[in-house]
Amino acid sequence: MPLNRLIIKQFRNIEACDIELSTGFNFLIGPNGSGKTSVLEAIYLLGHGRSFKSSLTGRIITNECDELFVHGRFLNSDQFELPIGINKQRDGTTEVKISGQSGQKLAQLAQILPLQLIHTEGFELLTDGPKHRRSFIDWGVFHTEPAFYDAWGRFKRLNKQRNALLKTATSYRELSYWDQEMARLAENINAWRQQYVDELKNHAEQICQAFLPEFDIKVNYYRGWEKSTPYQSILEDNFVRDQALGYTFSGPNKADLKIKVNGTPVEDVLSRGQLKLMVCALRVAQGQHLTQKTGKQCIYLIDDFASELDGQRRKRLADCLKETKAQVFVSSITESQIADMHDNNGKMFHVEHGTIEQG
Template identity: 50%
Template sequence: MSLTRLHIDTFRNIVSAQLVLGEGVNLIYGQNGSGKTSLLEAIYFLGMGRSFRSHLSQRVIQYNEEQLTLFAELNNGHQQKDKIGLRRLRNGDIQVKMNGEKVKRLSTLADSLPIQVITPESFSLLFEGPKSRRQFIDWGAFHTDPHFYQAWVNVRRILKQRNQLLKSEASYSGIQVWDKELVKYAQLVTQIRTQYIDSLNEQLKGIIEEFLPRIDVKVSFTRGWDSKTEYAQLLESQYQRDLSIGYTISGPHKADLRLRVGTMPVQDALSRGQLKLLVCALRIAQGKLLKQQINKSSIYLVDDLPSELDAQHRKLLLQQLHDTGAQVFVTAIEPAAIVDSLGTPVSKMFQVEHGCVTQIE
């Protein structure tokens, strides 16, 4: 799974760019503010229909323009390449086509382009609330189990209906019919998440030993409600509490990932540099597991790597990324910072200046 061609039109400060991409490491270098991160962001936008830098997608459209256009050819391992096109209008409309056919759900894009992002902001995975860690779990669950997406959609739909009933002070008999459906899908979502984390832990062991030798990091999944209580029983017993606050307090929407060293949370046990390495290990483990389980490679977007890691760990991370067999896009101010850390030559090298992208032979 890799991008072979990429066309960008009026995205951030990139007026227009047409790139022929390499299957391995694609190095993008240039000064701060030149547009390096925008190039990574464009790839992410093409795969997810949104930005990893801003919740306001209209901000990525170039000033004084009414739309942006992204197009890519994708090598999916078969003889015929897939073609993906996306157009985002300033009024909020989004148009997506794959091989000439309109795509109705953005999840189709995410399935076609499994994208992993490692940026200075990625470390919020450990420092912020459980939402980012649920998203981390659900990335893997979505890509490795075809039943997960619809089950999770159903959970969120039913929770929305249940919360509306709670706010209107409905009786429990009026809510119970929704609870039966909620329990069914919550159990399926939780089962898939649990199985995924169990598999991920097997991948993580060796990678963490490479990044953090002699540190025993334990990763566990918490499902979002008391593990000793049946969910149907809990929903009924907590009805009065849910009614008083106006929403459902327990369930798969409260699931989390716990990372500990001994009895201490990793945030308290590890240095900031070690925490950065742990996040890198988690992302790499996801890519390796995806390849192992469904023979699909991730696409890694690694922004500003040299500023985050010393030379030794930079080399280790690049080697681990290379070992996944994934296509990698990595940015740096100076190309030597990446070239000198790679055991093999980069596949392609691009220089970005004031939004203009040039391939360097």
């Protein structure tokens, strides 16, 4: 669902902003520190309940103000408007409103607003630990498998309890009751992730190949424990090791997406620019897969990224996004940097000292 109106109040240097958006490309143009990233951050907050830059609410509320608001109006497939909003106070209190109803959960916002963020630090998806790639897989599973969110939450809570029990248990028998439930959840979580990656894999490899034709790219899923061994046996067989470590070593909390280029881990082969291109390709592939599978459109937030791609690749990215008819927000310092992404459907916004004007 595209956003057709965005209202921001007291968010970083944006005191007040109310803009009508294009359902296609929206360009945010302005000098350093003008508020371009803040607009993207506000949209991200609407979909995730948190910023992608700071975990501290106090940092994103405008200095000297007590609270912030972000409201969005979406157009659903029947062209009805769906208003959603988030309010955050300095003490961390968060209120979510959907269709005028208060007290809604953040996960509901995330369901309504599937977002893909592409920004300059984004290549940590490929170079940092598996946590980022697990989140990548789980974004897709969350939007395609309704039972995943609860199951994953329950697994993480049980895992925490198990780690505490490991420190005091004198025999495996003290854990076996809890492990049955943990194993059941782990098998489900794994099956959903495996199915998701199986479905995404070919498409993701193709798009990566289109962005980086000089490489042979392979994407594979790792479940977090030995294949073909039931998770229950992993827990039981490794009790002594886990106890010595003080935590459960194997499991869905260790799952990963293994990405290889010409048979070698990506970070050892690709340049920084190529890594960024691959992140772009993976995120576009994931958004396209979501649309094919569920009919849901995802919104792309592209921060300062186009400027780092050469003209040909910038155009390829824009064409890919236009093909999916996705709504896209692109920030850039100058208009010339986004000239090859612009078309008649796009809207241009000029950002200066926290003020956003269409023009």
